[in-house]
Every structure is written in C-alpha cells, then in structure tokens.
Amino acid sequence: MGSSEQIDRVTDLRAWPGEFPVSHLYTMGIAGERFFRELKDNGRFLGSRCAACDHVYLPPSIFCPRCFAALDEWKEVGPQGTVRAVTTAHRGVDGTTLKTPETLALIQLDGADDLLTHRIKESEGLEIGARVAPVLKETPEREGSILDVRYFRAV
C-alpha cells in the first residue's frame, strides 16, 4: 500500500507544473492534398482504387497497404452514403458534459470500401442502414478541410 493513497489533492505536494511546449501542423500528404482540394474546389469526394485488391480507399492513398502497389486510379465516391454505425456523445473532447449532445456516424460513401466518420444533424432516430447526404459549406467558405462538410443528414 503506497503512502500516496492518503493524498487527496496532488496540489498539496511540491510539484513543478510542465507542459509540452509544442503544437503541430499536419500536412495532408500527396493523396490528402488531392482529396481536400477536390472537396474544396468542386465539393466532391475522391477515393483511390487498387485494381489488384479490388478496394477503393477513402480517404485515398497513393499506395495500397495490402499489396504496396502505387495507386493512381482516382474514383469519385458518394456524395451519398449508408450509415454503418451511429452514436450520440454526451461528453466532449475535454471530458466535460456537452450542452448539446452530438450525433456521430460511420458512413460508407457510395462506391467506397472504407468508412468516413462525421457528424449527423437534422436526422431524428437515425439507424444503421439509413441513407445520408453531406451538407457542404458554400464554395467561398470552404478551405480544404474535413469541416468543409458541415454534417451529414438523412435523405
């Protein structure tokens, strides 16, 4: 039994407060750049296909992780898709209670073999198997990010 079990508040102890003084800038990569430019400029979703493995990657990849082939067959997928899993979150990114619970889903865009995670709104009682469509920001507001899709909703 450790003595620390008697401590209710670590702030009562001598301690030095520290943090990692870094932030990160994640490049989208070769495939990601193409995916997000297409979303920003044309409001379309691009996957990439491995003919040998007969698999359409979403988001797209410049290589097939299954067989290592270089991929250059780009394929438009979606914009509509099918819900494969759905949940409602009551706690947020910092663990506190959300004022407005948020519904999230794994969506299989038509023509893609992989799933996309996104928010769901305006879709009371949405269940697995439901058909959904994206609600995009207007072109001038889009900046090439996953948030260019405001949310998906039932169709």
Next chain:
Amino acid sequence: MRKVAVVGAGLTRFMRRAQETGPELAWLAASQALESCGLGLKDVDSVAIGTAPDAFDGVHMKGEYLAPGAGGWGRPVTRPYAGGGTGVLVPIHAWFNVASGLFDVCLVVAEEKMSTCHPHPQGAFVTIFDNILERPLEPNLIWIFALEMQRYMDTYGITKEEIALVSVKNKRNGLDHPSTHVAEEITVKDVMESEVMVSPVNRLDVSPVSDGAAAIVLVSEDVARRISDNPVWIDGIGWNLDTAYWTNRDLAYPSYVERAARMAYKMAGITEPRKQINVVEPYDPFSYKELHHLEGLLLCDKGQAAKITADGVTQRNGDMPVSPSGGLLGVGNPIAAAGLMKVAEIFWQLRGEAGRRQVPGQPKVGLAQAWGDLMQVGTVVVMRVD
C-alpha cells in the same frame, strides 16, 4: 541463432519540410527497399518500425500510424525505441526476428517527420530533461551537447578548429549523396564564424531538423543465398544504456558506446577493430560526436580522433573512411531514418554500390552506430560481405 543478411535498402530524400505524410514517406523507402532485392510485400513475414518521439509527428501511436506504409498491414509489427539510437536499434531488433528462426524476411523501416512539430522540435525534446531539477531552468537540448563537448575538449586538449574539420568533411561527402539537403563545401573558418547556438556549439557543428525515411530488408541465410549474389551479413550487434541522469557519468568518454561495441565485436569475432573494420558510419548529429564515438568504438585511442581526422585517415580515400555518406551533418537528420541511413550506407559500401560515395579498396567489414535518448544509449551493428 541463424545467420542474418541485409539484401536490400531504400531511402527517400531528406528534406526540411516534406509534403508527404509519415506513412507516405515510409512507403517510398520500404517499397524501394523491397524492389531493390526483387521481393514483394507478399514475401514479408514481419515488420520492424523505428521512429523517435511521438511528439515530433504529433501522433501517439506512431508505430501503428506508420505501419500501413511500412508494410505492416496484417503482419506481426513491433517498434523498438531508444530515442536517437533507434535507427540502429531497429535493425538489431529485426535481427532477433530472423536469427531466432521465427521469420525469414523482416522489413525494417525508419521514419521521422520533424517539420510537423511547431514552433520547433526543441519543445518535444524538453521533456527528456529532469522535470523537477532541470526543466525549471528552461533547457535547450543543445545545452547538454555544449557541456559534454566542453568536457571532451578540456579532458583531451582538443580545439574547436580540430572539431570543425568533421563538419567540413561530412558536408563535403554529402555533396555526393542524392538524399542530402544540407551538403556544402565549407571551411573551418565558416564553421567558426557561423552563428553561436550554445557555446561552443556553432550552427555548422549541428545537423539539421529533417523529414525522411529509410528501409532495409533482413533475411535468413536460406533466402539470402536464393535471392542475392552478394548478401551483406550482420555479423555483430551490440547495444548498451548508461545512467539516465546525464550528470552522473563520464561525459568525456562514451563508455556505453564502448560496451555496445565490445558486445558486437565479440559476436563478430573482431579482435583488432582498427585493422579489421574497413568503413565506419558513426552517429554524427554534432561534429564532436563523430570523434567521441570513434573513440568509444575503440577505433582510435582516447582523445586521438581529432588527430586522425586532421591527418586525413577518416576521409573517403583515407585508411579508415568515416561517414562516407556525409552522415547526419552532410545528408540530414530525420532522427531514426538517419540512423538507418547509416546502416544502408554500409550495405551499399560493402556491395560496391555507393556510386560517387564509394570508398576505394573493396571494403569487406563495416560498422554503423547510433546514439541517443538523453545521450546515454549506444547501438552498433557490424556488417560483412563474403
């Protein structure tokens, strides 16, 4: 234990800021390594991934994150870690995979993308210091190298100018490396007059912050004989860790590197390393570290590495070429990938495939070494061609 050979190698360009994601960089190097020895991903039994702190790429599960690009899809994947020593620890770890008889083909991939980290990877390095005793002083990583360099210079009476010759040599060697982003023709005067980072360390004494990836293919003897005319055998491996607290050890001499080297030499049957090792790639993130490591590797007497450098012994056409690749100072320093780049260089040198970097005399035995954590780990491999 079974014999283990390196049969292929691949390397991306080293860059200040890569557009590619980490997995994309890993795939470029890994697919090139496989292609170089006529193997495909289907032939790979296991994957070993090397990459330094997660905080660089800002991804907490960097091994898993890189795995799709490293050939790890649906395979046994492991990620050994020893900070800057990782680039040579990962082929050591991969050696277990094959020597044990568990796997015949192990794909070894190292990647680093330091440009993700803002404003500077220094912010990630800061937590390798003691959180209570040192972090309140707001340390910069180069502090410890400046202080260690001073211990080394003072103990053996070595001058800054003598140490600067390492930067001059390695940056010149790097001009012949297609992956370089920091090679240049410079003089001792240039090094001495470059910006003081943390005295006595000047900017040209320091390797850069880089992005890049490297890969090699390790195979069993049976596979090596079948697919390769000139496999490069891993004859010896060694690694060793000193005290975690950097003020509790001899900073003038890297005894942990000596212990790692002795382990590798014993295994490889090396009794006279200075005569038996023909080409060396020691870890050179700072100019003095190449000298420090040559001494720890028992490749010259203590305090004598500066002299053999001044005498030209360590030039590509010298008696014992050192960092013919250009090293971290001359090619770049994507941490784990830089260490594995050194192993790849020995592979190419021993096969006579190093192109304009090729050292003369058909070297038969070579050594690669890396170093890291809070400068207390040494990792060594000894390689040989028949």
